[in-house]
Amino acid sequence: MSKPNIKSLDMMKFTAMVPTREEKIAAAPAKKLPELKSYKANELAAALHPTVQHLVVAEVIDAAPDVKTFVLKADAEAGTKSLAYFSAGQYLSLSLKIGESTITRPYSLSSSPQEALEGKYMLTIKRAGEGLVSNFILDNWKVGEKVTASAPLGVFTYELLRDAGTVIGLAGGSGITPFRSLAKAIADGDEDAKLILLYGSRTLEDAVFQAEFKELEKSCDKFKLVNVLSDAEAEGCEHGFITADLIKKYAPADEDYSIFMCGPQAMYNFADKEIATLGIRRKFVRHELFGEYRNPEKDADFPKGKEGKYTLSVKMAGKEFTIPCTSEESLLVAMERAGIAAPAQCRSGICGYCHSQLLKGDVYVPKSVDGRRLADLQFGYIHPCITFPVSDVSIDVPPARTV
Template sequence: MKHPLADRFDGAATILAEIDARVPDDRQHAADTRKVVDTYHPKRLHLAVTEIIDETATSKTFRLANPDGTSLPPFLAGQYVNVFIDDTSRPFALSSSPARLDHYDLTVRRVPNGRISNLLIDTVRVGEILTTTGPMGTFHHNPLFHGDEVLFLAGGSGVTPAMSMIREIADRRSGRRFHLIYGSRSDDDIVFRDELDSLSTEHPGIRVDHVIGWPTKGWSGPTGMLTAETITALAGSLNSRMTYVCGPQALYPYALSQLTVLGQPRRRIRFEANGAPANPVAQPHWPSGVDPNEQITVTAGATSFRTPRKRPLLDALEDNGIRPEVGCRSGECSLCRVRIIKGDVHHAEEAKLRLSDEKSGYTHSCVAYPLTDVEIDL
């Protein structure tokens, strides 16, 4: 329809004639856009377990692929997928190279009382279908901000994202220089040991040093903790090179203290989100005198239930059949964000809340602990 003011502008008639002469655009823009988005950022993937690789006595790699053999969505080395199983989910870092999209590798390590990791190791077989999210997460290399020379401190299964980064360097023949200092309990339980040693020999930009906590009699390499002295002995002066840290939760404050001693700026240290705190009561801002074992009432819509204060709100919701969208389960991605209408919650240190969340009442339910009876809006 011609606008009533169109004739007041010079050249309007010519432009209107051109518009009238155009071939009608009957493309389905919304559908086409959704198809592209779902290809690169799918909400869910249903992947077949094509191979299970025994890495060590306590760890396995599950190789996943599209059942129809098509390529998987791209990802950045260091990212993870969230695996849905047993009415809950857990995120696992991809250990495969982003240069090879015919499969994803998830390397899982057995942990004491680990509900999902142990379930995967003990029960999953080749041919099964696992439901996951698409790749996500911010723990990846960005050469613009992170530079081309990095140091990675890994502990235990924290080597998984490092393995993805190293494999990508090898596959793409990248000029990036990558130094992995990998702490393990014992030298017979080093995940990817042979491949790491082989890649570091074949590629001059890759260096791998193993540090063993409780070595066997024949071990001749570095031992003990990843202390400032050990880091300096192996890596030399850090010179503010970007440093990644991934491993058990206890590694994070310890690594930060050691890197701080070495003068490493905090902005040059990157930590991988790695689950809710094992003991929220141990955090210094847990309110004094509040019993973590006391049962309180959570109300979500028409559902109410009792749960102990020390249980993450997300876990309590899942226990009662309420399953918000979820990704990292570590307070970072915000997919499980809910609004507290009434009551108070403890926000764990891991919660990466927006500045406006406190005023508007939002929390990340995976790292939120109800202190009083609460009512939430999903």
């Protein structure tokens, strides 16, 4: 029997909240609040939405070649008594000091919300080629390692009011992590949805959580796994890429379904075109881009002849820095390389946390990840995490408020 949580509450009860509160206020004696060091409501708010979470690695599990799962617990010694609750699909923004740079990276929680209530988070991290942070974590994190993380963040979550009853999950590579969380949340009764997971990997050996997914399939009739192997053939698996035909094969024929897609940019470039042919309503297609925007210079609309090295001037917290940058890397990466701890969470243009003002210069922002509002465009605001310089540039950056 799962523990109650906010998603299993009867939402209609909330409609009576305002009149009930007004009645209670009217009936309360008109006396001053006792002067306490802290109030319960504030303590609860801080536990649910901490600005920072101090965690410690409790276990390291080899999940597949070059993939490890890190089990994290609250680090009471450092000031975090319990883990913040979350919705399946959310991520933590980790803050790490590597050399002279303070760098953040988002990692989805692969554990379920129930597991957070039991005192553990899990992050499953894949080595990304020459990748700076993934390699650092896989090579250095051992049991006892202290980790600084944000509260759970992100909107890649299932919402009853918006999403269809059946979710077709499209996972590529490490993009499988939020789906483990969602599958477990469904099995625990914390999410009321059906999940059909099309999991793309090169071979079956590269696919993580296999034994666990098979067990979940047996115990929960709302979850189905389909392995889609690009470089191998295996019994019971599909071969090739995740195409529109493959989605149609597993999706319900006579009712709406939502598509949740999570994986690297290469997967999006292919799958987006396939999904467009299905004629699904826009609100039923959800994305989480796993990783930074790559190779902007290869985009058809990248300003011709503007590839090159430039100078970036940064105003931040009353200080000014002048640093090198290149059209190949985002303004955020240029700042991190120079040791400037600029604000960042999702690093993919979604959360708006890095929102900064462009004071001077020309930049390129890829259309597919440009989530700015009209007012941002009008008043010259940018998201440095997905903005690439095409001249010398000057920006005003707010200081990082949290990790």
